[in-house]
Amino acid sequence: ETKEQFFPLLVYRTGPYAPNGTPWANGKQDYIKMVNARDGGINGVKITFEECETGYATDKGVECYERLKGKGASLFDPQATGITFALTDKVIKDKIPLVTLGYGLAASQDGGVFKWNFPLMGSYWTAADMLIQHLAKKEGGFDKLKGKKIALVYHDSPFGKEPMPLLDERQKMHGFELIKIPVTAPGVEQKSAWLQVRQQRPDYVLLWGWGVMNSTALKEAQATGYPREKMYGVWWAGAEPDVKDVGEGAKGYNALALNTSGQAPKVIQDILKYVHAKGEGTGPKDEVGSVLYTRGLIIQMLGVEAVRRAQERFGKGKVMSAEQVRWGLENLALDQKRLDALGFSGVLRPISTSCQDHMGSTWARVHTWDGAKWNFSSDWLQADEQILKPMVKVAAEKYAAEKKLERRTPADCQS
Amino acid sequence: MGFLIETIFGGLMTGMLYSLIALGFVLIYKASGVFNFAQGAMVLFAALAMARFTEWIPQWTGLTQPLLVNGLGFLAACAVMVLVAWLIERLVLSKLVNQEGITLLMATIGVTYLMEGLGQTLFGSDIYKIDVGMPKDPIFLFEKTFEGGVLVNKEDLYAALIAAAMVALLALFFQKTATGRALRAVADDHQAAQSIGIPLSRIWVIVWAVAGFVALVAGVIWGSKLGVQFSLSLVALKALPVVILGGLTSVPGAIIGGLVIGVGEKVSEVYLGPLMGGGIEIWFAYVLALLFLLVRPQGLFGEKIIDRV
């Protein structure tokens, strides 16, 4: 009897968000294939997967979830904020962890309330915080932000609105003016948004977009002559599909980066060697190592490592249940050494989670498009715990009150 | 003041682009009484064809001269759209002669799914580029009169000119000619048109091919603005209030409707939007259309709705 650890993969390879969803999904799948090919699975447990197309639509996402959860799902990565919201309630009953790396609810960082959610490596609050810090650094200090105008051009959905509480908080602290300009999903018509930008002439534009909205925004910025150097995107607005067909026009545009891009890291080389060389690659070869692809790898790697971590406690070489995987996710401890061993050196910072902190790392860098590729243009930034922590706590408490949830006991944290 | 002019100008440009898509709807509605839901899918399909052909042609033939490649790509995409028109007539419309409008509308929804699936299977679902050499950078007018000048987007300007030319051409072509009359007859009553010998199939192939051509032009313009991928089919939604405001049966109506909606939504968003939290342009366009319709229920230039006993 073969032992198999099953990963359901919620993806979208069709619809308006397909260009961004596809490399992400390919990364996840290739990593699984690679681990199976290179290591023979996780301590001998083969990894299996099944993809389900959501088209970024919540109802289809829920359908996929319901379909795949019964097959012994280890965890879900819904790849969409809307689906995340819909599943957050369901996973509590089904006892399946929900990994939302770099997206999802900011408050779910608080593992004391959100037992099953894992917004690993960052939320929109950390992202917004890092961007403001970066701008302050550029201006030469937080005090220099006073009187400055910062426009938030955002996808008009919970995804786009999520950073607002933090930005409002920062606005109060530093006295800059925050201008909120919504863009109706999916974001193909942005003329009036950019007319407003032109009218207000902000010093910086924060771009909170996804999919076609990003490239359209860059084109409109070009068309209205807004300097791309002053535009800063969230990490979902900083990948190749966002700038590729804008080309030169996007030169100078900045965005947050959770990870590197490029084919240098060892893990990428392994994928090329163990998967693509055998003709089993999921997508085109030259896309391997792109920003979103690499993010897909990381997400899958963290999932695999969570299983490995769980095996350390619950039995090596065994298939882990979703509950056990959850424990693994909550007790991740990937230090630099471990990352190097995994072939991820330089790709991301070490990450370690705990019962109270489901994020594990609040670091990111800024990278800038030079017309052909992304180059890092800042040091590692870290979100300010002082600001973040209380906000997360308040939001989580509110959620717990609404849902009549109890904060987890220390004993529960041990289990 | 300068900014108001700029806003209005921007609205006019966008409006013109909406008109171009609206035109596709009007053509088909006028000629067959079908509200063609698939217009958006046709825009996507045509743009995908164009984008991929311009990519493939250099690979197949070794040609690199951009003008030539674009020209050949355009022709190839045209041919594809004619083929599509022919297939739609053969497989769908000819089987649904004399059915109610709503049935035909539903059939075009089936066509939408088919074309979206087929288009992305044949041509891929990544982002592709159409580069017909449209200038991307802005120009500034009246810099002396107003502070900061009035910004005009050159690409938009060209696009609007092309759209206007197309619309004028089609208006001329369809007005007063015998073909135009036959088209209107078909729209009124399929069966009666058949009974006097109007060959429905030929007429429909022609009209759908022309609509395919319009979709191609719209696809090239929008595609070079937005990049070619699935979202392109969604811009059709923006043309909906335009056609209805202008009147489903009126080619000039499509233009005027486009301009009204374009200007209305930009001005409202820029001036009223901030007061109301932003994002109002979408519903504002519809409310605007609605107000017009309350005065003229058949749209600005549409044919009067006949109800008589």
Place this chain on the structure above:
Amino acid sequence: MFYRENGQFKTSYRADSQIFPIRQDRVAVAALLLLAFVGLPLLATDYLFSAILIPFLILSLAALGLNVLVGYCGQISLGTGAFMAVGAYAAYNFQVRIEGMPLLVSLLMGGLCATAVGVLFGIPSLRIKGLYLAVATLAAQFFCDWAFLRIKWFTNNSSSGNVSVSELSVLGLAIDAPVQKYLFCLSLVTVFALLTKNLVRGAIGREWMAMRDMDVAAAVIGIRPVYAKLSAFAVSSFIVGVAGALWGFVHLGSWEPAAFSIDRSFQLLFMVIIGGLGSVMGSFFGAAFIIFLPIALNQLPRLLGLQIGTETASHLELMVFGALIIFFLIKEPHGLARLWSTAKEKLRLWPFPH
């Protein structure tokens, strides 16, 4: 030969105007209800409930509501999503703002709020007709999308605009497990279907259909266009609103305005057209077609053991789905319900050809 109405003489008008005048139909429906209420809960898996049957029931209900408006009264609406959203958000507000509000009351209040909004946006129908009316309903759609996204009060000041509900119960019974949710939806849908059927086969239903078929003649007979049209908007949006509340409360549990976007409106319109305009049964057929088919198509390659990528599979699914829509329309332009009744008519004649 077994499907005959011969020998079933109606001795009263009451008997003749039953919903199912033919005995075999009554038996079949009773069997179907028995299966739905007793059989399925025993047999079906959670997946079947949560992912297929519950959405099917709720969207059938919404389609039923829309059918009242489009199919029976002839007023095209692309604002169904908005009315669902009003139902959902209104019910949500009743639920969170009023302590101890019973779930059922919240749902119905949601429906009533949707009614108010529906009637408001129905007013232009007194002047605007046909496709042009779509603009009024689209205005409703986009306005509601915007309002629920922008006006914080509606979402109880949730920062992201996302709302969620939990711990549902009716009359002290928890609505928690999929099977409970299913039965809850099924009961509501059955009741609403019955009430709707009664309406459409009664005086008001005839008024609606008369407006739809020939409004001038209807007015001459003494039907008030204002009353007929607005009552259709009211009834329709009430049902749609309740369906919306169910969609949010029971199916999703947590939602954002995108759950009730224009796509939803289109999807429901497709359901009623494909299923059959002006047919209660058609709403169910349509919902089944639009919900089951893609899921089945999606599973098909896997069942056949074909190895094709997710992307190709979804494109294929789109194409087959589109082709099937066209195929069925060509077979029967008036929808699946008509196809069904033609089939029954044939069966009635069987084994004679005519």
Place this chain on the structure above:
Amino acid sequence: MSNANLLLNVNGIKVIYNHVILVLKGVSLQVREGSIVALLGGNGAGKTTTLRAISNLLEGERGEVTKGAIELRGERIEKLSTAQMVERGVVQVMEGRHCFAHLSIEENLLTGAYTRKDGKAAVATTLEKVYSYFPRLKTRRGSQAAYTSGGEQQMCAIGRALMANPRMVLLDEPSMGLAPQIVAEVFEIVKDLNAREGVTFLLAEQNTGMALRYADYGYILESGRVVLDGEAHALRENEDVKEFYLGTGGASADNPRKSFKDVKSYKRRKRWLA
């Protein structure tokens, strides 16, 4: 009837609507080149259906010919399209007018000439001819067809068919809704075109008296079957026809027709097969 100049030969056709409603149960009829043939029968007898089968307009009504054959000058035509029938010179005037509502009367008429290839001048001549037949149309030429009276629409429909310069016209209830004077004129036009230009007519008519006065031959259709046929004058003398279709049954010399007022009870037409 000799086969020599047989124009149209309908042979035992069965027509079914919607796959279930059997309407024509084997209808056969022949039309000679240059003749006027009347198709008579009560409401629902299947006259319209027969004409639709000939001009191939059934498809749009979801009907189909399931058995039998239709030949035009020896050529099987069931598979042709209506447009092809018009090219072969066969035009139908549909029951219930079917004018193009948004087009003006004149545009309606001009659309009728869509298939003609003999130039604008010839079309203009025909247009004048139609106007001379129906002066009323000329006065209303500019108004949208939907806003003309019932009779005007009927004239428009007939005129539109004539604009195609047809060789054979299938007229479905031409007299419906027309004033007596115009009815007489329509039949005169039929006779005139028939005599002078040799146009063949197949007319479905309820005005049996008129129809039999002008036709050469008649078929009587009931419940989807031909129940009686014969030369027009013979039919006119047939007692049953007199009673049921002409309303002159049992009439005497001084009272040629029974008053409508004196009909005391509802009659059921004699079932020819019963």
Place this chain on the structure above:
Amino acid sequence: MAESVSDEVILDIKNISLNFGGVKALTDISFDVRVHEIRAIIGPNGAGKSSMLNCINGVYQPQVGSIAFRGQTFKHMSSRQVAEMGVARTFQNLALFKGMSVLDNIMTGRTLHMKTGLLLQALRWGPAEREEMAQREKVEHIIDFLEIQAHRKTPVGRLPYGLQKRVDLGRALAMEPEVLLLDEPMAGMNVEEKQDMCRFILDVNKEFGTTIVLIEHDMGVVMDISDRVVVLDYGKKIGDGLPDEVRRNEDVIRAYLGTSH
């Protein structure tokens, strides 16, 4: 029926003029209709007959003139109000509800008699059920009367033309009107069917005492069953009187009857 016609005027039409843009559909038309009579309106095509009926039941609003019903004058009236006053009508171009069965079509004629509210109807319980059945019974009488029992459940669109006309009449009758306006009810019927239709009309007139205004092109029918005849031509009244007088009127012969009659 002349003997039972009283002199009481039920419908008095005074100086009606109606224009559509340039088209003068009716010019200064006046005539009256007496209780219980059968009043025919004849005239060439496009004379304005149908428009006249449309004015009476509020579909068109004449620019000039007034219409009095039982001495009560009105100028602007909605169709609903006219219906409430007891005027029913059939249409020249069939205006049946195509998607509904024969039974339902005729049932709509009972709208004004249906009183139960929406909620009761939805429950179809108690009063709603009783009302529905009571109305159904009335309608069944009409169906029997018109002899269309066999087609009760057929969608009207499928019926042949002649039967559709009968259903149209049935729908009007279901309103139990005092005045029944019939626009070419016998077009497209053969003699025998016309005889039947005449019988229906006469019976309605006699049994229910309904006043009838009839537009018809078949002179035989008009002369036989009408009490008085109005003749219109090009929107003007050119004759009014007993059938025989009208038949002999020179103007009428020239404009309408032609010499062949």
